[in-house]
Amino acid sequence: MSPHSDPAIRSHYESDGLADRLIAEIDDPSRDIGPALDQFHVGGAKATLRLAEQVALSSGCRVLDVGSGLGGPARLLAETRGWDVTGVDLSPDFAQIAAALSARLNLTTRTRFCAADALQLPFAEARFDAVWTEHVAMNIGARDALYRELARVVCPGGLLALYDVVAGENTAPLTYPVPWAREPGQSHLVDAAGLKGIVVGAGWEVVSWADETAFARDWLNAARAPRVPAGPSLRHVMGADFPSMIANLGANFSDGRLGAVQAVFRKTA
Ligand SMILES: C[S@@+](CC[C@H](N)C(=O)[O-])C[C@H]1O[C@@H](n2cnc3c(N)ncnc32)[C@H](O)[C@@H]1O
Secondary structure (H helix, E strand, O other): OOOOOOHHHHHHHOOOOHHHHHHHHHOOOOOOOOOOOOOOOOOHHHHHHHHHHOOOOOOOOEEEEEOOOOOHHHHHHHHHHOOEEEEEEOOHHHHHHHHHHHHHOOOOOOEEEEEOOOOOOOOOOOOEEEEEEEOOHHHOOOHHHHHHHHHHHEEEEEEEEEEEEEEOOOOOOOOOOEOOEOOHHHOOOOEHHHHHHHHHHOOEEEEEEEEOHHHHHHHHHHHOOOOOOOOOOHHHHHOOOHHHHHHHHHHHHHOOOEEEEEEEEEEOO
C-alpha cells in the first residue's frame, strides 16, 4: 500500500468553520487582505522570491506547489515569474481559502488549488515542469516516498525547488508548539546533510544549495517586534497559540536547534 500522511497533521492546521469564516472576509471588498495571511513560512514573500531566483524556468512553465497552504507562494510566482501554478494541500479548507484569495486577486487563470496528500498526488506522470515546496516536508515522515512521488509528476529533466526547516547542530529537543507541530509526534525533521542524501537517493541531482539559517534567524528576530497586521492573519488561521509557535520557532533557531535550507534539484531520469 502507498504511504499516506498522518491524519493528525490535517487537524493541526484546520479548525471548525475555518474556510467559511475566512472566505466571508475575503469576499468582502471592504476588508483589507494583506500578506500576513498567505505566506506561511519563515521569511514571507522575500523567502519565496529568494528561492525563485535560483530556478531557471521561463514564463508559462507548469509548476506544482506541494503543500500550497493559503496560496501566497503560488500567486507570487504566477505574478512575478509568469508561471502557471497548481497548488495541492492536505487541508481542503486551505485549498478553498487559497482559491478564494486567487479569485479576489484575479489570478484564477494562472493559479488553481486542490486538496490531496503529497504522498499520493492526483496527477499523471510528467505532468509538470517543476515541483515547488516550502515548509511542508517537516510534517512528512516518509521522506523517501515524498521525493519519489514528486519525481513521478515532473517531466524528464524537471526541477524540484524546496525551502525547508531542518534539524540544527544543537540536538536538544525542540520547544513546542512550533507552526507545523503542537507536539513532537507531528514533526519529522532531518538535518541538512540528511535532507540532501534523501532527495538525491530518490532520483534528483543538486542544482543549487543554500544554507538559509542566518536569513531565517534574522527574519524571526525582526518579526518578534509587535505588529498588528491589517486584515486577517495567520493568527486567525492557526488560533490563539500562534504567537507561542512563532516565539518558540525563534528560540529554537536562536540556539541552533533549527536551520533552514533552500535548494533546487533536477530529476536525473
Ligand atoms: C507551514 S504551511 C506552508 C504553506 C505554504 N507552503 C506556504 O509556504 O505558505 C504547511 C502546509 O503543508 C500542508 N501539508 C502538510 N502535510 C501535507 C501533505 N502530506 N500533503 C500536502 N500538504 C501537506 C499543510 O496542510 C499546510 O498547508
